[in-house]
Amino acid sequence: MRLGADHVHVRVPATSANLGPGFDAFGIALGLYDELEVRALASPGVTVEVTGEGAGQVPDDEQHLVVSSLRAALDEVGASQTGLHLVCHNRIPHGRGLGSSAAAVVAGIVAARGLIAEPEALSDDAAIDLAGRIEGHPDNAAPAVLGGATLAWSDDGRFRAVELPVHDELALLAIVPPNHLSTKAARGVLPATVPHADAAFQAGRAALLVEALGRRPELLLTATQDRLHQEYRRSVMPGSLALVDVLRAAGVAAVVSGAGPTVLVLARRDGEGATDADGAVQAAFGGAMGGWQILPLPVDRTGATVRRVT
Numbered sequence: 656m657r658l659g660a661d662h663v664h665v666r667v668p669a670t671s672a673n674l675g676p677g678f679d680a681f682g683i684a685l686g687l688y689d690e691l692e693v694r695a696l697a698s699p700g701v702t703v704e705v706t707g708e709g710a711g712q713v714p715d716d717e718q719h720l721v722v723s724s725l726r727a728a729l730d731e732v733g734a735s736q737t738g739l740h741l742v743c744h745n746r747i748p749h750g751r752g753l754g755s756s757a758a759a760v761v762a763g764i765v766a767a768r769g770l771i772a773e774p775e776a777l778s779d780d781a782a783i784d785l786a787g788r789i790e791g792h793p794d795n796a797a798p799a800v801l802g803g804a805t806l807a808w809s810d811d812g813r814f815r816a817v818e819l820p821v822h823d824e825l826a827l828l829a830i831v832p833p834n835h836l837s838t839k840a841a842r843g844v845l846p847a848t849v850p851h852a853d854a855a856f857q858a859g860r861a862a863l864l865v866e867a868l869g870r871r872p873e874l875l876l877t878a879t880q881d882r883l884h885q886e887y888r889r890s891v892m893p894g895s896l897a898l899v900d901v902l903r904a905a906g907v908a909a910v911v912s913g914a915g916p917t918v919l920v921l922a923r924r925d926g927e928g929a930t931d932a933d934g935a936v937q938a939a940f941g942g943a944m945g946g947w948q949i950l951p952l953p954v955d956r957t958g959a960t961v962r963r964v965t
């Protein structure tokens with residue numbers, strides 16, 4: 656397949672995966688975005704400019720995650736490879752459980768969609784499958800592609816996803832600590848097996864979460880209970896789990912966002928732009944933030960976008 660454009664603009668949202676009981680399955684897109692310009696060049700090779708998150712830290716060559724994912728997407732549809740120039744404006748924090756790596760992977764795939772002559776070859780379904788294969792799990796990639804809340808799974812090695820209804824009153828707070836934790840490290844502390852009773856508990860809570868997210872936000876505290884990952888990860892993010900404990904004891908539906916260490920609060924809007932969790936969150940910190948940041952974030956309802964620049 657040939658290229659159909661030589662300059663695209665891409666925007667891709669942050670995401671929060673798991674949402675408590677939906678380990679490697681549930682995710683939600685957040686109103687916090689990486690944006691990038693991608694140019695296809697006649698000369699081979701790659702140049703990358705980065706501002707914001709990851710500047711001076713991420714690779715500026717073929718190892719850059721957007722570049723390698725873009726190339727994988729071109730290969731996937733049989734398009735020819737090309738020289739590339741990327742200008743990345745990153746806002747999603749890295750290694751914090753807000754889906755920065757999935758955003759980079761999806762950005763590359765969606766950029767490839769914008770560059771090729773037949774964009775439909777990289778449909779949303781194809782993008783989720785490829786991004787899931789690159790990431791190893793599809794729960795961030797699905798909402799990054801589709802927006803909103805999603806439920807993703809793997810079928811015969813192929814990753815798929817559906818969109819879930821999200822109640823209008825749902826309000827999200829990402830409470831971001833100053834420290835990083837790689838997803839790889841946080842996956843490394845999980846056990847190979849779990850007790851049958853915990854698996855049964857989890858299946859019920861995950862099903863309940865669909866109802867709570869879409870229609871019954873008053874059930875969110877119960878529906879976000881988890882026995883498969885958060886407790887096992889306490890040793891690598893004790894501060895985050897301590898905050899989750901304090902907030903949940905105060906009746907707030909707080910969970911670890913993705914593989915952490917960010918804490919995500921699923922709250923309800925209370926009218927004036929505030930949420931019913933604000934008081935408990937402020938009380939938990941008692942005025943001493945210690946480098947933590949509280950980010951009120953809307954649910955992104957659009958997912959990744961690409962437009963050709965003329």
Ligand SMILES: Nc1ncnc2c1ncn2[C@@H]1O[C@H](COP(=O)(O)OP(=O)(O)O)[C@@H](O)[C@H]1O
Pocket residue numbers: 689709713714719720721743745748749750751752753754755756757758759836837838839913914
């Ligand atoms: N926009 C980006 N451009 C290039 N690489 C990125 C980008 N975002 C994330 N990454 C890579 O992914 C790593 C973080 O991935 P991960 O440990 O899965 O954490 P996160 O929870 O933020 O996804 C970064 O250290 C970096 O190597």
Ligand SMILES: N[C@@H](CCOP(=O)(O)O)C(=O)O
Pocket residue numbers: 670671672673678679680751752753754755756792794795838841842884912913914915
């Ligand atoms: N299900 C994964 C989610 C990882 O999300 P991230 O935003 O931390 O990359 C896990 O819990 O390992």
